[in-house]
Amino acid sequence: MTTASVARVRVAVPRYVVLIVGAAIMVIPFLYMLSTSFKAQQYVLTTPPQFIPHPVTASNYTAAWQSNHFGRYFLNSVVVAVVSTALSLLLSSMMAFGFARFRFAGRELLFRLLLLGLMIPAMMLIIPQFVLAKYLGLLDSYGGLVVFYVGSSLALNTFLLRGFFESIPMELEQAMEIDGARAVTRYFRLILPLSKPVLATATIFTFLASWDEFAWALTIINSPEKRTLPLAIQLFQGQNQTLWGLVFAASAIAVIPVLVIFLIFQRYFVQGLTAGALKG
């Protein structure tokens, strides 16, 4: 008994030491960022650095929130992310239903095209997408953000949802069909309610992708009042001197909703990731 438990401790202690060191490396930058967000400008780059801000000031938060309509940017980000997510979920779940439940000419070809879209990184397409957005009159508009956020999330969501829809037993649908339910009814009344976990996963991933998106917004948005949060945060980065307290107060405001979503819906993150991994 003793030898076994001694052996277990001898394995467990180094394991925890390594894990704690690793986790500290992951977390300390965030804690240091939070700390700096409560410092006045003259204390942000001192030697030795201040780990606990002294004196503590909340002025960065008030300054960040009041400067350049930061509240407006927050709202812009919320609206763009919510609308993009809702549209993307609707369109991709319809596509997933079509692919999962019907056999039709061109099914394989269309699905392969979608998979191709999954493999092309968004940045590769930014030049022709810019030209297209210009042609469609979508530059410098919320519509331009939403339409392209929906477009670039469709492939992944359809892939994710189709896999889940296929796992729903066919018998349930056939029973509804006998009762005369049309495809639309089966989609809304049966498939969607049964797929809440995977819909949650897709919702979280799409929302976060839109919330954090930077390159496309940087490219098409010009008007100050149409900026989203990532753009606003980046603009606090100065050409010569960056007001780090301000940058990190703004960052904290943008990151906190993400962390809350992550901590509450952790298991959906895992499901979403592994669905991609085990099938890809």
Next chain:
Amino acid sequence: MPLTATVAHARDARGRRAGVGPATHAGPTRRRRPRVRFTPYLFIAPGFALFALLIAYPMVRAFQMSFYDWQIVQGAASKFTGLDNYVKAYHDPIFWRALVNSGAYMALTVPAQVALGLAVAMLLKAKAPGRALFRALFYLPVVTSWVVVSLLFQYLFADSGLVNYGLHDVLHITAHNTSWLSGRWTALFAIAALGTWKGIGWSMMIFLAALQAVPRELEESAAVDGANTWRRFRAVTLPAIWPAMVFVTVMLVIGGFNVFISVLLMTGGGPADQTQVLLTYMYKQAFTNLDFGYGSAIAIVLTALVFVLSVVQMRIMRRTFDDGVAP
């Protein structure tokens, strides 16, 4: 023939539909056929149309634009210049430097993320107190936006930042403060440190899922046979999680060549284009120099490169265990 087969199959699934639908005067067979043909397309059309317009069409368009001296200004005619943009890249030293920088970033970040992600996953494999907490902490950087963490690392690697304080004042490894972001290789190192730090949680998650699926009996019987930890890992665990290893590596290589925001925000490709990577250079050509044709050519070269690398990797890695060759 295969077409008829699929249609017939679809009708079997939907065969009990007789009597449903508005067209009551037509016979059941004739009524069912169009329903089966059109219903799936109605579900797929709206989303796929958007996908085709916003993703598929730009793919083709990028290819086309790379052969033009593209004019973004209204009314100006774009001129077909054949391979000129590609020739220009071939003779452009900054393009080559950007390619090398992208490659260096990939070479620095991919092995580190694979090795560290797998190591953490092995440590968190068994059910133990604090497992969920550690998993969440390691995953934290993954969910944080690139903009925030890029600025954060710019701050940490600042001349009088935390990294220099640690290396110089605490550990006395460096004789003086390193100006990390103003030299090519030190800046790439800082950017790669960010990439690795942000990515470990992702590979850890994939490996953890793969490790859960390894049958315990296999590892236990190897232990009974007297195999030590390392041999057990190589003989049992690694082959079992190899598909995940292939997936993670291929995705990370693609991701490595797609490094953009961190470089743009931490160095802006500077000083004097020293730290340009392919995407920041593409972005600069298109949206600063308004040379859309050249920018597109760089994007096409990058796409082709990533595609070839992925295929080669999958070929090599998929074969590893089929041939009985241990990695």
